[in-house]
Amino acid sequence: MANATSDSLLDRIEKLNAIGVGLSAEKNAERLMEMILVGAKGITCADGGTIYSVTDDRRLRFEIMLTTSLGFAMGGTSNVAIPFEPLPLYQADGTPNTQMVVSHAALTGEVVNIPDAYEAAGFDFSGTRAFDQRTGYRSRSFLTVPMKNHEDTIIGVLQLINAMD
Known part of the structure; x- marks a missing residue:
């Protein structure tokens, strides 16, 4: 068992190293965003x-979406446009939109780990539930x-869905 664990850790370190090399050259x-997402999915075993990305008008624009089990790829290099509107970081009255987990992470800089979206309190997962209803998927x-640049400014958010292990 310990050997299997160390092999798994070594595999993940090798994947991380390969991602780093690729990112530095891209x-x-x-393609860079796609490499980040595919690499993060691989390292975390996410489906x-x-x-x-954070836009100048203070919204979160969908850049790339991938779901392996659905064969689903939008944005990035897929040449399939993402039909979803950007998500507001702030409400119409100017208050922070912390009801959505992705905007909460962008506004606070906090990493948020939700074991089950359908049982999570404090965040609005209505968009997730609508996606699940349309596709037959079960987001859990x-x-x-949050993703930061070299100046420690939040420039986007990476969201991984459904850990497979």
Whole structure:
């Protein structure tokens, strides 16, 4: 058992190293985001994931969405447009939109780990439930991570969905 655990850890470290090498060489923003998402999904054994970018008008734009079990790929290099509107970081009255886990992470800089979205209190997962209803999917676990630039400014959010192990 200990040997299997160390092999798994070694595999993940090797994947992380390969991602780092690829990221340092990539100049195309769409491919770069796709590499980040695919790499993060691989390291965490997540079924799905989304990358959002913070826009100048204080919203979160969907950049790339991937769900392996559904064969679902939008944005990035897929040439399939994402039909979803950007998510507001602030309500119409100017108050922070902390009801959505992704906007909460972008506004606070906190990493949020939700074991089961359908049982989570404090966040609005109505969009997730609507997606699940349309696709027959069951979104369960969410790991939501703010992405920062070299100046420590939040530039986007990485959200991983349904850990497979």
